[in-house]
Amino acid sequence: MKIKWLLIIAIVIMLAPMTVYANEQTQIEKLDMISDEALQMMKFHRYEDAKKLLDYFSEQFTNISNDHSFTMDELRIVTVSHDEAMEAAVNSSMEYDERVTKMTKFRLVVDAISTSHQPLWIEMKERILTAFQQAKEAANSGDSAHFHTNFNTFLSLYNIIYPSMKIDVSAENIQRLDARINFIDEYRAQVVNNMKSLQELDGLETDLKDLFDNMDEDEADPSLWWVIISTGSIIILTLSYVGWRKFQAEKEMRKNRSRSNKD
Structure with missing residues (x-):
């Protein structure tokens, strides 16, 4: 019974980082979606909507940056590109093409921090x-x-x-x-x-x-290797435990048979 509980604890420990990573990805993916929507609003000349999305992005990014380990360079690049995108959204004298270009730069930056490959x-x-x-x-x-x-x-x-x-x-x-x-x-x-x-x-x-x-x-995404290794470890540990229990059961049966034969 003690080994069974140790197995359960080991599985929980292995899955915990995967759960944290999944939550972080969900938060960053949300930022990615916001930046994409802001770009679409800019393309359709809906500048006020683009501004609202950029304001919302700023709030969400501030919350996420407290929990996510962004580098100083990443924080600076996102902040600068966000400021330029905001300027494009509110500056009515800016040409349409320049507005879209600045928002596109921001969109690509957010995608870069949310995507580890491609x-x-x-x-x-x-x-x-x-x-x-x-x-x-x-x-x-x-x-x-x-x-x-x-x-x-x-x-x-x-x-x-x-x-x-x-x-x-x-x-x-x-x-x-x-x-x-x-x-x-x-x-x-x-x-x-x-x-x-x-x-x-x-x-x-x-x-x-x-x-x-x-x-x-x-x-392959480096995070994918963590999932593969963690899952593989869980499977190996589980099979090992099952094999050990089977071995113990067979050993006990042999002992019982040996006793029965002596009797």
């Missing part, structure tokens, strides 16, 4: 790489005007995903991308006719493809 921002991969490749082709062909136009398009798209990237991508990779992009942007007037700048474009293209390819890898 975040939404990588869905912009094709648009970003296409704009960059067009800029690179223009530079290689000596077409300065088209290079500037396409590189500006690339920068606009890249800036949308940049805050969420900083949540999912290592600081080292971010710094390398920043260095290449800043160099090309600063010396863009010489890019078309400068071999070193053209090589920098090749390097940036490689880094961008590596960035998206690494994020595209459909690796």
